[in-house]
Amino acid sequence: MEVLFLGVGEACDSHHGNTSALITTRNCKILLDCGFSVPHRFFARCEDPDCLEYVWISHFHGDHFFGLPLLLLRFWEMGRNRPLQFVGRQELREKTMSALELAYPGFAEKLSFPLLFHTIQAQDSLQLEHLKFQGIRTDHSQPNSGLLLDDGNHRLYYSGDGRPTPGVIELAHGCDLALHEAFTWEDSIPNHGSVTGCLQLMEKAEIKQLALVHIERKTRKNRQQDFEKLLKQHPDVLLPTEGETVCLE
Numbered sequence: 001m002e003v004l005f006l007g008v009g010e011a012c013d014s015h016h017g018n019t020s021a022l023i024t025t026r027n028c029k030i031l032l033d034c035g036f037s038v039p040h041r042f043f044a045r046c047e048d049p050d051c052l053e054y055v056w057i058s059h060f061h062g063d064h065f066f067g068l069p070l071l072l073l074r075f076w077e078m079g080r081n082r083p084l085q086f087v088g089r090q091e092l093r094e095k096t097m098s099a100l101e102l103a104y105p106g107f108a109e110k111l112s113f114p115l116l117f118h119t120i121q122a123q124d125s126l127q128l129e130h131l132k133f134q135g136i137r138t139d140h141s142q143p144n145s146g147l148l149l150d151d152g153n154h155r156l157y158y159s160g161d162g163r164p165t166p167g168v169i170e171l172a173h174g175c176d177l178a179l180h181e182a183f184t185w186e187d188s189i190p191n192h193g194s195v196t197g198c199l200q201l202m203e204k205a206e207i208k209q210l211a212l213v214h215i216e217r218k219t220r221k222n223r224q225q226d227f228e229k230l231l232k233q234h235p236d237v238l239l240p241t242e243g244e245t246v247c248l249e
């Protein structure tokens with residue numbers, strides 16, 4: 001399993017983009033979230049219109065799904081034929097189609113490829129080909145599903161937004177890599193994760209590697225020295241940047 005970070009920032013971060021990652025496993029690609037800035041970064045690295053199989057949407061905040069209209073427009077322009085499969089919470093179809101209609105009225109009828117929607121409730125799981133998608137509720141201001149993605153060889157946890165709930169500790173237990181939002185350094189903002197909270201989760205859930213993402217831009221700037229210290233102390237903690245990849249072998 002390979003993880004390519006397309007963005008690692010929060011909603012308003014113009015330097016690091018919206019948090020999103022492209023997962024490759026057995027020639028299958030899964031995009032985790034698709035915020036405002038994600039399509040440009042995705043297509044800068046993708047020239048094959050049929051290269052993406054799945055899109056996971058954690059929740060319906062713009063920095064996690066408002067990139068979908070552009071993703072679909074560009075695939076159409078490139079001549080995509082293959083169905084594109086979406087996995088996420090209930091309302092996934094409705095929200096996606098509303099966003100598409102607002103962005104490009106009437107465009108949905110012109111789409112040259114089918115859109116397939118798979119919805120899962122928190123705690124549910126879904127097997128699609130060799131991939132198991134399992135959702136879990138987190139503490140966020142909008143209903144958000146954390147995702148445990150299991151390809152049969154590796155287990156990856158992606159938080160979307162929100163503080164981990166006790167269920168997250170259970171679900172992510174022993175996973176190979178967690179991509180977790182760490183908006184602030186300490187738990188100071190309700191409904192968001194933090195660096196210290198992520199480290200506690202890593203310990204409790206015995207997570208092997210932790211990538212800190214969705215960091216508030218002031219925290220990233222003001223805590224630069226603390227981040228440097230943290231990375232030295234914890235070699236299994238990563239502070240990825242856009243374009244970086246992590247390979248799980």
Ligand SMILES: [Zn+2]
Nearest residue numbers: 059061140161
């Ligand atoms: Zn959010």
Ligand SMILES: [Zn+2]
Nearest residue numbers: 011061063161
């Ligand atoms: Zn967000």
